[in-house]
Amino acid sequence: MSRVSVPCHVKGTVALQVGDVRTSQGRPGVLVIDVTFPSVAPFELQEIMFKNYYTAFLSIRVRQHTSTLTPPKWVTCLRDYCLMPDPHSEEGAQEYISLFKHQMLCDMARVLELRLILRQPSPLWVSFTVEELQIYQQGPKSPSMTFPKWLSHPVPCEQPTPLIEGLPDPSRVSSEVQQMWALTEMIRASHTSTRIGRFDVDGCYDLNLLSYT
């Protein structure tokens, strides 16, 4: 189904660490990224897409718009989603990931804000984050048209005229013709992407030196 990108504002990452950042030896293993949507009304979230950079586990919390009386609360919609099966090795470290509505723990109907909690327990990596974050909502449904009256209000079925002997059943013929038409359409639409196999340009293969770009 179609989707539309929602402009979002990604705030700077905040590291969560016990103790003083300056004096402690280790690096933070938890980062928090806040994502707000300043110019958009509460929307229904369809998909979150991003490029991973050495994040091992991802949790997402969402704040949704409820009725105007109660203040919106934070709810966890994704808990400890594993991006790197082995946090000490490179597997999954730089992959592109999409998370969909159906993978979330709660309904994502009226999203106000998102909070991404990134975890990387391994001390081997210098830094970790997620990049190229993009949020999508559902695209517009096909515009409704007004149908002509006879299409939307078909006349009640009349009794079909009795078949003349020897002629095939019209409904069967029409379904077979439809099938054959579909096959011819497929043949017409197909095209191959194979190479021709020539490596020269018009019979000439007299080359300069190899280029470095």
Added chain:
Amino acid sequence: MLQEESDLSLIIAQIVQKLKGSNLYAQLERQAWASLQRPEIKLQSLKEDIKEFFKISGWEKKLQNAVYSELSVFPLPSHPAAPPEHLKEPLVYMRKAQGSWEKRILKSLNSMCTELSIPLARKRPVGEQKELLNKWNEMGTDEPDLSLFRPVYAPKDFLEVLINLRNPNYENGDSLSFRTHLGLIQVPLKVKDIPELKEFFVELGLTTGQLGIDDSTQVPPELFENEHVRIGQKVLAEQDSAAAQQYIRQGSPTALRAELWALILNISSQPEDILYYEQLKTNVIQHDLLVDSLIYKDVKLTASNDDYYFVFEDYLYQVLLCFSRDTSVLGHFAYNSASPPKSYIRGKLGLEEYAVFYPPNGVIPFHGFSMYVAPLCFLYHEPSKLYQIFREMYVRFFFRLHSISSHPSGIVSLCLLFETLLQTYLPQLFYHLREIGAQPLRISFKWMVRAFSGYLATDQLLLLWDRILGYNSLEILAVLAAAVFAFRAVNLMEVTSLAAAEAVLADLSTLKVMPLLQIFLFATVT
């Protein structure tokens, strides 16, 4: 689930798109047209009847084999937002390392070109073309002056590049800590450990019959060998690629090996393929490339000096020279981290319409490249079939042995797997060798880069390559390398220098591959 369905339809669409350009598609179309004459095909149920006809006549099996072949070779489609470079190699720093390595190779080739004043490519004059055509079958008798040529690179140069490979996001630190790798490879790729290898190579276990062990003269053939040969003949009769791949994990009988490999690689010699090979031969005759001299030099230095392979010298030229002209090999760069070198027609620098790849197949041979072809000469004697088999083996497996990538069968992962296995299961030996300055990878690297070709006896090598095809993975090379070290551990513990360690491991020609693998994986007390 929604995601899996859309993934599946994406895979199906990709495979259909790929198969549409193939010979098989044209053949299926022809067969479908021809089948319209048959009485059982009715116009009303055209689609179902033709499908039924394909099933009965064996064409569906051919299509199944082609689909299985595509699934084995091509990686699964990645995320729609991922750029094409991501499919070649997901880790950015490895892409960069491969790019700079390629630049070095191009510089080396360019400098050779300018120093020797030999053009990269030249059209042969008609007289020379006739002469080459006449001695096509005995190019080995030619003795061109190759003293000025040198190979573009050797495996040990490539090893230095891999040793210096670093992930900028990996905390290496100056002092030795738990983060430093004790071996030469310093990138933290995921490699299998022995329990995972035991599961992966379960058919090599102690309770399963193996060719290479259970067909030795002391074992009566009724126990395993006869039944295994019978099953092999049945698999060939069925012409099923997937079944052949499963069967060959226990080894292939010598008589059936050529056909089994062709079935697994989905190679069938059609007239079109023979015609294609003849076209490549014409290309060789018309144009002379600088890489031809590199190929000549490589064959003369390696295969011609080998006791087992020198008889095949002429075949090697016929295959490798045609391989350089084959533009269909360019397709594998979609999933290879390497990229083909580019050049422009003289005088048209920078104009995209005059941009070409050099060599036409994009692969620059290195020292030892011809050893990938040599063992195949024992199985196939017809040049076009030999050529097809080699090309398919290259675009499925061998290209991973000389390009920098994070793939589990890539050479970097194989090196790390070898070092990890040795450290974990032979820690004393590893420590000793490291202390005397003989890092084990320095010795085993050349074995793995050549897939052991030229180091093992040919019958043992073919048993090893059976398993590469059967498991669709090169990891067995790293396991065998570790097993060889384990086998010679007692001698290695007594050496005191790298040269002495090399001498202990210089001759592998008496080794039996399958017992070594079985003992290392399944019978070593840990």
